[in-house]
Amino acid sequence: MxxxxxxxxxxxxxxxxxxxxxxxxxxxxxxxxxxxxxxxxxxxxxxxxxxxxxxxxxxxxxxxxxxxxxxxxxxxxxxxxxxxxxxxxxxxxxxxxxxxxxxxxxxxxxxxxxxxxxxxxxxxxxxxxxxxxRELLLRVADVDPDRLRALVEAGPPRYRLVRWTGTVPAELAGAFAAAKVAMSGPAAADQLRWDADRVREMAEMVAKRGDDLYTVAALHGDAVAGFTEVVVESANPARAAQYDTAVSPQHRGRRLGIWVKAAMLEWLRAERPEVTEIETDNADDNRHMLAVNAELGFGEQREYxxxxxxxxxxxx
Ligand SMILES: CC(C)(COP(=O)(O)OP(=O)(O)OC[C@H]1O[C@@H](n2cnc3c(N)ncnc32)[C@H](O)[C@@H]1OP(=O)(O)O)[C@@H](O)C(=O)NCCC(=O)NCCS
CATH class of the missing domain: 3.40.630.30 (Gcn5-related N-acetyltransferase (GNAT))
Structure with missing residues (x-):
């Protein structure tokens, strides 16, 4: 051999x-x-x-x-x-x-x-x-649009939603990078350093592959309190991939996670009707994210x- x-x-x-x-x-x-x-x-x-x-x-x-x-x-x-x-x-x-x-x-x-x-x-x-x-899958057709609308309208006071495709707009780049750092938690040896350049590089990498990156964020004043990212691959647009979702520690407990994810779903349904499924991975011990995904209708596929x-x- x-x-x-x-x-x-x-x-x-x-x-x-x-x-x-x-x-x-x-x-x-x-x-x-x-x-x-x-x-x-x-x-x-x-x-x-x-x-x-x-x-x-x-x-x-x-x-x-x-x-x-x-x-x-x-x-x-x-x-x-x-x-x-x-x-x-x-x-x-x-x-x-x-x-x-x-x-x-x-x-x-x-x-x-x-x-x-x-x-x-x-x-x-x-x-x-x-x-x-746990690998989870949401079939978009199973989502009730009225329930989605109700979730989007139920956003907490003093927060507002923003969204963009591709690279984060320059005026939000710093705040968005700070939210990524908050998501990563305490420094670990193999953790990525998130700064505005890194955020831009990640978006450019996705674009270079020919794929589309969608981001929805919840703003509190100038701060990005929470966000969610989904990528639609040009090779397989029917199955979109969930990238990061996070809520900064000081903004947790206000249903911001489900708010940004519901807004993302509503956006994708309107903008990319060819997306029929969204796939995501959740760590087994990430109780909150598993609960958010279950509420949105994600079902468990398999365990990695x-x-x-x-x-x-x-x-x-
Ligand atoms: C995992 C995989 C790569 C192993 O390849 P392989 O050529 O069979 O591995 P080896 O012959 O070198 O096995 C080395 C040892 O691993 C263990 N092992 C491998 N397959 C095993 C099995 N099915 N059951 C129990 N032990 C196993 C044994 O200890 C084995 O030594 P032994 O045969 O002397 O008992 C192969 O099963 C595969 O291609 N799986 C699908 C792809 C995959 O999941 N890849 C991820 C791996 S990074």
Missing amino acids: DIIAIDDPTDAQILEWHAVVVAAQAGDHADLPTLSQTSARMLARGPRKWAALDGVMAGVVWLRPPVEPGRAGEIDIHVRPEYRRGGVGTALLAVAADELRARGSGTVIAQVLAGTPAVPFLEAHGFRCVLTL REYQAEVADLPV
């Missing part, structure tokens, strides 16, 4: 890569939406990649190195069902680990579906679960787990 780097893949390699991922997913979780070839082509441009070859491509790994020092790298490994339990996954993990060591990265994370072979695989290699995420390991503990 050879392991080769494919950082600049040919179209044939991308298609073979895509076939491995689809076969691996079909084996474990057939109910997952299949990775499209368009998404595979986009993925193929980004991170570092290796493939295990045995005549055919038996398995693949991609590695997103840390975006800045101190943050964790991220890996994703896929092995065709007929090649499992033969050490292919371990060999692919080892080559990604080499790269992380060469870059001096301390930790690595992987996000996997609960109840699949990825769990014993990662645990066998020293990863531990650091976060459980985030695993983390020290690079020093990974196979060589």
